[in-house]
Amino acid sequence: MDVLKAIQWRRSVRKFSQQKIEYEKILQLLEAARLAPSSSNQQAWHFVVIDDKAIIEEIPKQVLIGTRSIISFVKDAPLVIAGCYAKKLSHVAARLFGHENDIIDIAIAMTHIVLAATELGIGTCYIGWFNVKKLKNLLHIPREYNIALLLALGYPIDASTDEGIGGIAPRSRKELEKIVSHNKFGQRF
Ligand SMILES: Cc1cc2nc3c(=O)[nH]c(=O)nc-3n(C[C@H](O)[C@H](O)[C@H](O)COP(=O)(O)O)c2cc1C
Numbered sequence: 001m002d003v004l005k006a007i008q009w010r011r012s013v014r015k016f017s018q019q020k021i022e023y024e025k026i027l028q029l030l031e032a033a034r035l036a037p038s039s040s041n042q043q044a045w046h047f048v049v050i051d052d053k054a055i056i057e058e059i060p061k062q063v064l065i066g067t068r069s070i071i072s073f074v075k076d077a078p079l080v081i082a083g084c085y086a087k088k089l090s091h092v093a094a095r096l097f098g099h100e101n102d103i104i105d106i107a108i109a110m111t112h113i114v115l116a117a118t119e120l121g122i123g124t125c126y127i128g129w130f131n132v133k134k135l136k137n138l139l140h141i142p143r144e145y146n147i148a149l150l151l152a153l154g155y156p157i158d159a160s161t162d163e164g165i166g167g168i169a170p171r172s173r174k175e176l177e178k179i180v181s182h183n184k185f186g187q188r189f
Contacts, residue, residue, distance in 0.1 A: 006118040011168035013123025014073040016154030020051075021079050025120055029081075029153075032116035036109035039101035044086040045109055048139050051079050055138065059150070062134040070129050077152035080127075082135070083110045084145045106148045113151060123156040123166050 026049065033047060050056055056077060060069035074080065085102040114124045127150035135147055156166030163169055182189040 003115060006115045009165055010114065010118045010124070011164040011166060011170065012125040013154070013156045013166045013168065014125055014152075015157040015166065016073075016077050016123060016152070017157045018076075018078060019155045021122060021153060021155070025122065026079065028120065029113045029116050029122075032112040033109040036105070036112045038105035038109070042102070042105070044102050045106045046084040046086075046145060047109075048082040048084065048141070049079070050082065050139070056080055058138055059130065059135065062131045062138065063129050071127055073125075074127060074150075074152050077125075077154045079153040081110075081113065081151045081153065082139055082141075082147050083107075083149040083151065084141060084147050087144055087146050103148050110149050110151055113153075117153055118165055121155065121160065121165065122153055125152045126150070127152055 030047060030049070033045075038044070050059075057075045059080065060072045060074045063069055063071055083106045085106045110126070114126070117124045130147070130150060132147055135141075135150075136145075139147070141147060156168075158167045161167045177188065180189045181187050
């Protein structure tokens with residue numbers, strides 16, 4: 001499978017089988033993250049690999065709306081990876097350049113994991129809805145790090161098809177002409 005195929009085939013998978021992801025495959029995913037590019041090659045990231053069911057079940061409890069969690073499906077993921085970045089460097093970049101490269105770096109690295117997982121038939125879903133403070137406590141993240149993104153991973157419970165991993169139909173995307181400009185914003189490409 002090539003990268004373009006993985007990009008087309010990937011879906012957000014939210015229904016996972018309880019089959020564990022093999023240790024060798026987890027290592028392959030982490031290696032894909034390790035090889036990701038980063039601003040000035042800083043690699044100011046840290047990946048917390050969570051396979052402890054008790055901890056995974058705690059995660060959705062951190063983001064309750066009323067009594068219901070908006071990410072309740074995470075409790076059934078056999079694996080969650082928390083993508084963290086060093087806050088200090090990020091603040092320096094923000095001061096110097098007006099944007100936070102370290103958050104970009106960790107997002108790229110997490111996408112390496114997502115695409116590698118897709119090739120291996122492993123479903124993924126990015127999770128952005130979480131309470132950073134509560135999750136930092138739960139995962140014992142040091143003060144100098146922040147959590148940018150969580151990734152829920154597992155083999156999809158439903159069979160994959162040509163349409164998508166886990167048999168999931170693609171969600172709609174805006175047309176190119178609505179999101180692309182030529183040379184200057186707003187000029188038709
Ligand atoms: C940064 C980011 C945060 C996301 N957070 C959540 C989340 O908290 N819960 C969830 O169910 N999906 C989350 N998603 C998944 C998006 O809803 C999903 O990617 C989008 O609807 C497009 O669907 P697709 O991934 O199947 O193509 C997130 C995606 C990204 C990129």
